[in-house]
Amino acid sequence: MSPPRPYTVVAELSYRCPLKCVYCSNPIEFHTMLDELSTEQWCQTFTEAADLGVIQLHFSGGEPLVRKDMLPLIRHAHACDLYTNLITGGTLLDEVQLKEFKTAGLEHIQLSIQDTDRKTADTIAGMPSYDKKLAVADSIRKLGFPLTININLHRLNIDRVPEIITQAAELGAQRLELANTQYYAWALENRGALMPTREQYDRAEQLAREARKRYQGTMEIVFVKIDYFGDRPKACSGGWARSYMVITPTGEVLPCHAAHAIPHLTFESVKDKSLTEIWQDSPALNAYRGEDWMQEPCRSCEQRTVDFGGCRCQAFLLTGDAAATDPVCGLSPLHDVVIKAAQEAPQESTDLVYRDLRTSRRLSTQSTHATDATRS
């Protein structure tokens, strides 16, 4: 089978970050992943990505701006005709850099905010950051960069969806991502404090739907659902290793940022092999391409070309089998696992686990760090 054409690369330049957001999706074990790719290694990877057909390149992390080589990376990606997006927390950004990035060819910026309430926003991020982010958003708009605002929604901020939408519009955002937190990695550690109630979630979805109509043509509003509350799975990442890939700071090529959760897969690094070889031949990327790996009911289901059987990581975490039907699907024989998890009363928890190197080391030394999403 010839490999599919990839359209998107998320380049996680570093897992270092000045912020400590409690919902972060970076791996808990990130303290073992500090041996980052060089500028040359990244540039070679971008060249190959463009040759494979990639169009969209997202600079991400951690915080990509901890790198000292953003300018050569942006210039090279732009020279490869990649549409470049900087995904940043904004606290390391200033106007001088922004001007340099614009000249170098950066086309878009995605800025994270944590809340519209300063105190809560700074609590979620683990440090004062709210004021700096607003100032940076202003500079971004003044310099004419298209701006996406991204906010992780959870119990601590989900009741402020109207204010969040208004603020994004006032900041001149052309796009707003209301990204309901997914409970992997650090978010899983904090699930007791973060998981919203069904009522909160439904209200947020309703408000987003209404706002989408009001802002049509001026600000695109994306609402990333909690699929636990649905009946059919998402077409996760557009299908396993089909059109999207994540490249970690150490060069591993993954079909999504959660794929570390599947222990029997070995992901290859561009330190050892070319991106072209990995995209085409890596056993881990080929493991769930096509339909041969599917079990029933997916195997003969009409929806298999639409949702590709859902999320492999979620299937593994909830059923122990990465090839199983994503139990989010109502047709899965294990769907009641999800119903039970969705009905769990959110725990009143005030202790937040902050994402930093010290905590990464501490959690990794604890006995078999469980990634089971149903663990309470």
Next chain:
Amino acid sequence: MVDRPHRLDSWQPRLASKARLRWDKVEKQYMLVFPEAALMLNPTAAEVLKLCDGDRSVPDIIDTLYEKFAETKREQIEEHVVELLTRIHDRGLLETESES
């Protein structure tokens, strides 16, 4: 005669800053690229968007294309142009200058 929405007459369309035309070497087609997505363009659509420079009006664009593709009826060109520009505008990818 195409029932053209009155408001397009005053447009001087230009691609929004977040969108750009890109020649795709793999599909050998033009595409419109913007955050998180891309639209493949047939040759006519590409020609239309290339003419969206913020100075030309919609009738100007139709005229230019009619001069280039004289075998096609002007009404047909008008229909394509109006449909495409309306669709792109509704997705926030087109500025109309006169509205700003």
